[in-house]
């Protein structure tokens with residue numbers, strides 16, 4: 233129940249601002265990254281040389297060279313960390329009652345919190361698998377090129393995903409959780425910021441956000457299927473000028 | 484069972500004093516057409532004998548208007564918060580095949596049995612200054628004119644009876660959160676729209692934009708579903724979101 237706040241902590245004092253920042257960061261850059269990332273990954277399905285289009289897209293990102301890691305830290309990891317930490321606090325301070333009051337809005341409220349936690353677990357597993365010690369917990373680390381300079385972006389990603397039978401299902405749950413969380417978060421953010429006020433505009437926004445979510449889910453699941461079915465023994469595609477020195481990797 | 488049987492059972496969560504343990508008692512009530520939950524509690528008071536034939540005490544409950552106007556009799560019936568006086572037994576029996584389950588609201592301290600203390604709600608109303616300020620007793624002349632359009636927006640919000648249904652169903656209103664709740668947010672919006680009440684609008688926005696204010700709402704929209712007065716609470720919440728954003732921007736840019 234509501235009680236007047238006796239001790240005004242630093243968080244209490246800036247709570248409104250922090251929640252607005254939480255909402256904003258969920259949309260940009262984190263939400264925007266999710267869109268770009270899933271669309272990039274879905275290029276694995278592009279016709280032509282297997283993984284060629286995907287390699288080109290990733291090369292474009294990696295063209296940032298030594299700037300890539302700082303850019304990723306500032307534009308992906310710090311915003312995600314802030315959103316996640318405050319997100320966990322929000323989850324622990326809420327008392328979901330979707331069992332008792334089974335309204336659509338209440339079920340989405342509960343799912344927003346569940347998918348937030350699932351997204352957190354998935355993203356950190358995913359980054360860890362793609363970049364570092366993938367081997368012990370089912371993974372091969374992502375490499376843009378092999379030692380000889382051949383383009384191995386799609387191949388190593390596919391290896392990571394095909395490493396064990398349970399990885400693709402884990403990815404499916406992770407991708408769908410992130411997509412639901414973003415699509416529903418987009419819908420709530422329109423209310424949070426006071427853009428959709430009346431039930432009729434909120435309903436229209438609901439259709440738009442649902443369509444957005446479905447498209448993003450198709451892109452994500454398409455990417456996953458593409459990597460799941462990718463023939464890891466196929467010869468690596470040759471792309472661009474084939475600059476063998478570009479071994480710069482993300483985190 | 485349902486309406487065919489001659490009697491029905493009510494399970495009531497009881498508590499003898501604010502600190503006392505909770506316990507449950509069932510009562511067998513002879514069926515009559517047109518009963519409501521308050522009359523059932525009156526029947527129990529007239530003959531406080533439990534289903535297993537033990538002498539008990541009348542169940543304490545609040546009631547006043549008996550026509551869903553005052554909000555005093557709010558309780559949780561079959562897991563759904565509502566007013567006892569307008570909870571018709573014929574409808575309530577259709578919701579369940581077992582006994583009717585009656586509990587006090589869970590978000591407020593219990594005084595006794597089904598009586599709770601809704602002080603937290605009134606404190607929230609004080610925080611948002613849910614009134615029109617009128618200074619002194621002298622004649623202030625006629626107030627400003629209110630257009631029919633403004634009246635149409637204000638009237639639904641003015642129907643709030645501080646019953647507590649919305650906060651009972653709100654997952655964000657709990658011991659761990661200082662949220663003032665949807666009713667108080669909606670009243671702040673009502674008085675901010677009033678031509679005389681506007682004078683305090685900055686003070687109200689300040690409360691809405693601080694801890695316990697609108698940022699603590701999680702958009703589950705339960706409040707609007709359970710409000711017996713069908714108050715457009717989610718409109719008020721979204722307006723509060725918009726008004727606080729603009730207020731903070733004005734403040735930041737030195738208005």
Ligand code: HEM
Pocket residue numbers: 266269273290293304308355358359362374389403406407410452453455456459481482483
């Ligand atoms: C279809 C499923 C997915 C595939 C195949 C996939 C693939 C990849 C690959 C290959 C990398 C390494 C890229 C690089 O180092 O340049 C990566 C990094 C990353 N992924 Fe995913 N991903 C998927 C889903 C997701 C989802 C749903 C999220 C959630 C937000 C996500 C978040 C990230 C993050 C934060 C990074 C690290 C940033 C970076 O290094 O660029 N991924 N992913």
Ligand code: HEM
Pocket residue numbers: 254255256257258259262263264266315316317319320322323344345348349351352353410413414416417418420421422424425700701702
């Ligand atoms: C894929 C990464 C993520 C994206 C794209 C994302 C995006 C969003 C967006 C756009 C919102 C809506 C904000 C609003 O209603 O104003 C939101 C809300 C929320 N997020 Fe995330 N988020 C992500 C990860 C997480 C994580 C890891 C957590 C940790 C538990 C989390 C917890 C929450 C919670 C609890 C809310 C609800 C806030 C509220 O009701 O006001 N999110 N998220």
Ligand code: SF4
Pocket residue numbers: 554642643644645646647648649650665666669709710711712713714716
């Ligand atoms: S807004 Fe509705 S549910 Fe909430 S206290 Fe007022 S009348 Fe009751």
Ligand code: SF4
Pocket residue numbers: 649652653654655656664665699700701702703704705706707720
């Ligand atoms: S919309 Fe906000 S105020 Fe209404 S029940 Fe949900 S969290 Fe509570």
Ligand code: FES
Pocket residue numbers: 545546547548549550551552553554555556557566567568569
């Ligand atoms: S007694 Fe007033 S609302 Fe029920």
